[in-house]
Amino acid sequence: xxxxxxYIYVGNAYGRFEDTDRNGNPLKNEDGTPRFxxxxxxxxxxxxxxxxxxDFHAKGYKAEKLGCISPEVWKNLSPGELVNLxxxxxxxxxxxxxxxxxxxxxx
Numbered sequence: 001x002x003x004x005x006x007y008i009y010v011g012n013a014y015g016r017f018e019d020t021d022r023n024g025n026p027l028k029n030e031d032g033t034p035r036f037x038x039x040x041x042x043x044x045x046x047x048x049x050x051x052x053x054x055d056f057h058a059k060g061y062k063a064e065k066l067g068c069i070s071p072e073v074w075k076n077l078s079p080g081e082l083v084n085l086x087x088x089x090x091x092x093x094x095x096x097x098x099x100x101x102x103x104x105x106x107x
Contacts, residue, residue: 006046007082008044008045008061008083008103009044009080009081009083010079010080012043012074013039013043014038014039014040016038017037017039018036040067041067041068042074044063044066044083044085045062046062048060048061067093069088073093073094073095073096080103080104081101082098083096084099
């Protein structure tokens with residue numbers, strides 16, 4: 001079993017947007033009003049892959065935007081906190097737990 005991946009939580013965004021079909025056309029409810037979809041995204045930084053080959057090299061950290069099941073996922077987190085993330089089968093974050101450490105993100 002390999003080492004568990006950790007993430008640094010740096011922020012979030014949530015709200016709703018007007019839903020569209022594959023061609024970008026707005027979808028409507030039965031009453032003709034625009035249909036909206038909720039979204040919840042978490043922003044994290046994590047170590048890059050250590051895999052290397054003749055065609056691939058990475059070093060340092062990567063920034064990621066991850067979909068979450070709801071804003072409740074990050075309700076007890078502060079930016080800069082080290083966290084473990086647990087995902088649904090659809091690769092959305094279902095739970096984020098603090099590792100108890102925090103890094104300073106002050107400029």
